[in-house]
Amino acid sequence: MQQNQMKLEFDSRSCNEGFARVAVAAFMTQLNPTLEEVADVKTAVSEAVTNAIIHAYEGKVRTIVISCRIEGEELYVEVQDFGRGIPDVALAMQPLYTTKAECDRAGMGFAFMEAFMDHVEVTSVPGEGTQVRMTKRISHDREE
Amino acid sequence: MEQVFTISGTTMTVHLPAELDHHNSEQIRKEADQLIRTKNIRRVLFDFSRTVFMDSSGIGMIIGRYKTMRFMGGMVAAVCVSEQMRRILTLSGIYKVIDIYEGIPQQMHLC
Numbered sequence: 001m002q003q004n005q006m007k008l009e010f011d012s013r014s015c016n017e018g019f020a021r022v023a024v025a026a027f028m029t030q031l032n033p034t035l036e037e038v039a040d041v042k043t044a045v046s047e048a049v050t051n052a053i054i055h056a057y058e059g060k061v062r063t064i065v066i067s068c069r070i071e072g073e074e075l076y077v078e079v080q081d082f083g084r085g086i087p088d089v090a091l092a093m094q095p096l097y098t099t100k101a102e103c104d105r106a107g108m109g110f111a112f113m114e115a116f117m118d119h120v121e122v123t124s125v126p127g128e129g130t131q132v133r134m135t136k137r138i139s140h141d142r143e144e
Numbered sequence: 145m146e147q148v149f150t151i152s153g154t155t156m157t158v159h160l161p162a163e164l165d166h167h168n169s170e171q172i173r174k175e176a177d178q179l180i181r182t183k184n185i186r187r188v189l190f191d192f193s194r195t196v197f198m199d200s201s202g203i204g205m206i207i208g209r210y211k212t213m214r215f216m217g218g219m220v221a222a223v224c225v226s227e228q229m230r231r232i233l234t235l236s237g238i239y240k241v242i243d244i245y246e247g248i249p250q251q252m253h254l255c
Binding site for chain 2: 014015017018021036039042043046047050053054103104105106108109111112115
């Protein structure tokens, strides 16, 4: 069984959004994903990292940690921040719900994560931070 | 750096970058609003021909401009949209309010 892991720590600057999703995309290439699967994971990572920058830290420069793990055909991605936290996770995950409509936020971050990953789990403690755990199976049983 | 905005008459074309995320959307948003206000723009075309990545920040930026243009009696469309970008636009539901084209419709001229 194939197993691997990596951890990434970076500043919550918006210019790091591209870096974060490309790093995760590079890590997952060992699973031999399709272009579509790579695009899905990049979008999901971008959403989680953007949430941390805009909502958790509200523009302040702090630290975001991404941990990735591969177990067999399964990719695990965890995006963690140590920001303000989410008081009501279920509400925050509803499509179109946003606390920053004036900033042109679509309210679709979590909806996109759920659409593009197989499983999304969010745990948050107000004042301490938020963890977004996502998994996606990269199947090899496809015809090339 | 390649030109992002081109204006012809009351039509503004926004040549979107390769990656349309929160970082890039913020910059486009500020400049686009400034131009819409000062140049009497009635039609905004988002040109996706260079774009290979977009997340919900890009959707938010487009919806925001759509709202502005609708308020002013104008229109917004997305042109040169690839299959991958169409997936994102479809998932977001934005196709219900703005027209999306694979190429460039004859009556629209990109400037």
